[in-house]
Amino acid sequence: MTTQTETREALLVQRLIRETCRRAHDTPVLEVKIAAAKCAGLDEGLVRFYWDRYAADTVCQGAHITYRRVPFIQECPYCGYTFASRKQNVPCPRCRAGHTATLMGDDCAIVEDLTLAA
Numbered sequence: 001m002t003t004q005t006e007t008r009e010a011l012l013v014q015r016l017i018r019e020t021c022r023r024a025h026d027t028p029v030l031e032v033k034i035a036a037a038k039c040a041g042l043d044e045g046l047v048r049f050y051w052d053r054y055a056a057d058t059v060c061q062g063a064h065i066t067y068r069r070v071p072f073i074q075e076c077p078y079c080g081y082t083f084a085s086r087k088q089n090v091p092c093p094r095c096r097a098g099h100t101a102t103l104m105g106d107d108c109a110i111v112e113d114l115t116l117a118a
């Protein structure tokens with residue numbers, strides 16, 4: 001395992017936590033569903049490790065992580081929606097645009113869903 005690999009997961013987790021905190025506002029997060037594309041080559045153990053580290057003192061602290069590996073992560077160029085997909089270039093489920101782009105590299109993981117404390 002190289003330092004570079006750890007840095008990728010660390011940066012990715014920091015981005016996902018920022019996004020989760022923004023979506024949760026000030027409500028504690030109970031569960032976070034993360035989808036990661038195969039091409040990202042992420043180490044699930046490292047994602048969880050860094051989550052615990054960087055979530056401390058945020059609304060994400062102690063959240064249960066559901067992590068799943070998916071074939072692709074698509075992004076809609078029209079409405080910006082990101083979603084997990086089995087195929088590339090599928091229509092956008094939100095705005096029905098005909099084409100979506102496949103995210104590559106370090107952008108290949110998204111927060112699919114959040115469960116917030118009532």
Ligand SMILES: [Zn+2]
Nearest residue numbers: 076079092095
């Ligand atoms: Zn769209």
